[in-house]
Amino acid sequence: MNNNPKHRSLAEFTIMLAFMISIVAMSTDVMLPALSLIATDLELENLNDSHFTVSSLFLGFAFGQMFVGPLSDSFGRKPIVYISYIIFIVGCLLAIFATSFTVLLIGRVLQGIGAAGPRIICTAIVRDGFEGRAMARIMSFIMAVFIIVPAIAPAIGQGVIYISGWRATFVMLLAMAVISFLWFGLRQPETLPKAARREFSFKSVWSGVVEITKIRTAFGYAITTGFIFGPFLGYLGSAQAIFQETYGAGSYFALYFGMAALAIGSASLLNSALVMRFGMQFLTLCAILSGILISITFLCIVASMSGVPPLWAFMMWLIPTFFCVGILFGNLNALAMEPLGDMAGLGSAFVGATSTIISLPIGLMISDQFSGTVMPLVLGFAIFNIIALMMMNWSRSVPILTLKI
Numbered sequence: 001m002n003n004n005p006k007h008r009s010l011a012e013f014t015i016m017l018a019f020m021i022s023i024v025a026m027s028t029d030v031m032l033p034a035l036s037l038i039a040t041d042l043e044l045e046n047l048n049d050s051h052f053t054v055s056s057l058f059l060g061f062a063f064g065q066m067f068v069g070p071l072s073d074s075f076g077r078k079p080i081v082y083i084s085y086i087i088f089i090v091g092c093l094l095a096i097f098a099t100s101f102t103v104l105l106i107g108r109v110l111q112g113i114g115a116a117g118p119r120i121i122c123t124a125i126v127r128d129g130f131e132g133r134a135m136a137r138i139m140s141f142i143m144a145v146f147i148i149v150p151a152i153a154p155a156i157g158q159g160v161i162y163i164s165g166w167r168a169t170f171v172m173l174l175a176m177a178v179i180s181f182l183w184f185g186l187r188q189p190e191t192l193p194k195a196a197r198r199e200f201s202f203k204s205v206w207s208g209v210v211e212i213t214k215i216r217t218a219f220g221y222a223i224t225t226g227f228i229f230g231p232f233l234g235y236l237g238s239a240q241a242i243f244q245e246t247y248g249a250g251s252y253f254a255l256y257f258g259m260a261a262l263a264i265g266s267a268s269l270l271n272s273a274l275v276m277r278f279g280m281q282f283l284t285l286c287a288i289l290s291g292i293l294i295s296i297t298f299l300c301i302v303a304s305m306s307g308v309p310p311l312w313a314f315m316m317w318l319i320p321t322f323f324c325v326g327i328l329f330g331n332l333n334a335l336a337m338e339p340l341g342d343m344a345g346l347g348s349a350f351v352g353a354t355s356t357i358i359s360l361p362i363g364l365m366i367s368d369q370f371s372g373t374v375m376p377l378v379l380g381f382a383i384f385n386i387i388a389l390m391m392m393n394w395s396r397s398v399p400i401l402t403l404k405i
Contacts, residue, residue, distance in 0.1 A: 010138075012187065013188075014138060014141045014142055014145075015145065016183055016184065016187060016188065017122045017125065017126065017142050018141070018142040018145030019145070019180055019183070020081075020118040020119075020122055020180050020184060021118060021119050021122050021142060021145075022145060022149035023088070023115055023118060023173070023176055023177060023180060024061070024115045024118075024119050025149050025153065026149055026153050026172075026173060026176060027057055027111055027112075027115055027173055028054060028057060028058075028153075028236060029149075029153035029154055029157070029236070029257075029261075030153040030154070030156060030157040030160070030169045030172065030173065031053065031157055031166060031169045031170075032054075032153075032154050032157065032236075032239065032240050032253075032257070033154050033157045033158045033161060033240065033253060033254065034157065034161050034166035034169060035050040035053065035240050036240075036244075037161065037165075037166050038050050038053060038101075038104070038166055041166070042098070042100060042101040042104065043101075044101055049101075051237045051238070051367055052105060053104065053105065053108055054233075054237050055233075055237065055360065055363070055364055055367075056105045056109050056112070057108045057109070057111055057112040057115075058112060058233065058356060058359075058360050058363070059109055059112060059360065060091075060108065060109035060110060060111065060112025060113040060114075060115075060116070061112035061113070061115055061116050061119070061356055062112075062116075062353055062356035062357050062360060063109075063112070063113055063116075064084070064087075064112060064113035064114070064115070064116025064117065064120075065116045065119075065120050065349050065352040065353040065356060066349060067349070068080050068084060068116050068117045068120050068121060068349060069120050069121070069124065069346045069347070069348050069349020069350065070198075070200065070205045070208070070346045070349060071200065072120075072121050072124060072192070073124075073192070073197060073198045073200075073343060073346050074197055074198055074199065074200030075197070075200070076190050076192050076194075076197065077121050077124060077125055077128075077190060077191055077192055078184075078185070078188070078190050080121060081117050081118055081121050081184060082181070082185070083117065084113075084114045084116065084117020084118060084121075085114060085117070085118070085177055085180070085181040086114070087110055087113050087114035087117075088110070088111055088114025088115055088117075088177050089114070089174055089177050089178070090110055090114075091106075091107045091108065091109070091110030091111035091112075091113070091114055092107070092111060092170045092171075092173050092174040092177065093107075093174070094106055094107030094110060095108060095111070095167070095170040096167050096170045107170075111173070114177075116352070118180070118184075119352065120348045120349050120352050121348070122142070123139070123333065123337065123348040123351075123352075124191075124192075124347075124348045125188070125191050126138055126139060126142075127337050127340070127341060127347070127348065128192060129191060131338060131341055132334075132338060133275055133276050133279065133280065134276075135334050135337070135338075136272075136275045136280050136330055136331055136334035137272045137275055137276060138272075139330040139333055139334050140268045140269070140271045140272030140275065140330040141268070141269070141272050142330075145265075151257075151259075151261030151262045151265060152254075152258055154253060154254035154257045154258065155254035155255070155258060156172075157169050157254075158251065160172060198343065205346065208343055208346045209346070209350060211343075212340065212343075212346070212347060212350050215339050215340070216394075216395060217335065217336070217338065217339055217395055217396070218336050218337070218338075218339050218347065218350075218351070219354075219395075220391055220392070220394050220395025220396075221332050221335045221336035221392070221395050222336045222350065222351040222354040222355055223354060223355070223358060223391050223395075224332055224388045224391045224392045224395060225332045225333065225336065225351065225354075225355035225359075226354060226355035226356070226357070226358025226359045226362075227359070227362070227384045227385075227387050227388035228288075228328050228329075228332065228359075228384070228385070228388050229355055229356075229358075229359035229363075230358065230359035230360075230361075230362025230363050230366070230380070230384050231362065231363070231366060231377070231380040231381040231384050231385075232325060232359075232363070233360065233362065233363025233364075233366075233367075234362065234363040234364075234365070234366025234367050234376070234377060234380050235366075235377060236363070236367075237363055237364070237366070237367030238367040238370045238376075238377060239253075239257055240253060241370055242314075242370070242374060242377070243256050243257065245372065246308060246372055246373065246374065247311045247314070249311070256311075256315065259315065259319060260315075260318050260319060261322070263318075263319045263320070263322040263323045263326065264322045264323070264325055264326035264329070265326065266323070266326065267287075267322075267323040267324070267325070267326025267327045268326045268327075268329065268330055270327075271283060271326065271327050271330055271331065272330070275330075275331065280331040280334055280335050281335070281396065283327055283331055284327070284328060284331045284332060284335065284392065285392075286327070287324040287325075287327035287328050287331075288324070288328060288385060288388060288389050288392065289389070290320075290324050291321055291324035291325070291385045292382065292385045292386055292389065294317060294320050294321055295317070295378060295381040295382035295385060296382050298313075298317040298378055299378050299379060301313065302373075302374060302375055302378050303375070306373070307372075307373025307374060307375040308372070308373050308374065309374070314374055321381060333351065335395075336351045337351060362380070362384060365380075366380040
């Protein structure tokens with residue numbers, strides 16, 4: 001089989017990688033409707049601690065990212081993906097049979113470590129065969145499918161939980177992992193030939209990391225991605241409480257959650273059509289400036305309403321905000337990876353780990369501040385979008401202040 005994905009069916013290639021990446025999103029969102037049930041069933045003293053089932057996944061994800069990229073640069077993409085799936089499956093089994101919250105969290109950490117393989121190596125596989133705007137276009141398609149999955153994940157989770165209980169959500173994740181494992185193993189050729197592989201050693205990995213930090217665009221856009229993703233993680237950690245406790249949405253939680261997620265998916269699809277014409281930097285700048293303006297405007301409205309605007313007003317802020325996030329996700333990743341073609345595995349791991357390490361404490365801080373209002377979430381989007389804009393300006397080869405659009 002040819003090791004260049006451009007010689008394969010682009011449709012199958014894109015859908016397969018999107019399905020692999022979507023396991024991360026499904027792992028996060030399918031059990032959101034079950035957070036209160038998990039807290040009750042596993043006898044948590046503080047019911048709000050149930051959000052650690054989300055953050056523990058991303059903790060493992062951040063840890064896993066630091067290793068899978070360099071290992072895939074040395075031993076090939078496919079073997080590391082196989083090992084990652086095995087770790088993910090073990091994590092699912094621990095979660096299925098967990099009798100304590102501690103065991104469940106260990107399972108979630110293992111799921112995160114395992115999910116890091118498909119997520120990071122998928123990006124490296126795309127970078128092995130594509131670059132620049134072409135890579136951004138493919139990543140936008142992948143991210144669109146990746147976002148459509150969590151749009152329906154809570155609804156799927158509610159159905160599964162209603163029929164079989166919250167543990168069945170992890171059975172479903174296990175089944176998805178097995179299907180993806182077989183599809184990837186049978187249909188995806190190795191994209192990194194032996195002649196292009198780097199010798200693995202901690203010294204070489206460290207020297208590669210140091211080299212990446214000296215590449216201003218790669219390092220800067222990785223940090224920018226973290227500041228954009230942080231408030232999004234804060235939303236994931238507090239979405240169930242906002243919709244079901246603050247607004248009393250009940251079973252309609254999945255509907256409202258899906259509407260916001262589809263805004264990201266539609267933006268990713270639109271971005272894939274526009275990026276070849278307008279370029280990544282222009283679209284990224286438009287999206288981040290729009291996000292800042294929308295959040296600052298809505299922040300004033302929220303402050304005048306004691307932190308709890310009407311649900312329709314909250315959705316009117318959330319949907320365009322997430323549309324901007326959808327434009328940013330694919331482009332920022334492609335911008336960070338563009339100068340890293342000769343070390344795509346390590347580069348993808350560095351970008352992913354850096355953005356996750358930055359975003360995780362931001363997300364935890366925002367979700368922990370929830371006290372019945374949407375103020376922490378809106379404020380978080382406003383503040384960290386502004387910080388992301390400043391970091392993006394530093395990252396550009398041509399600063400925003402002098403860029404001619």
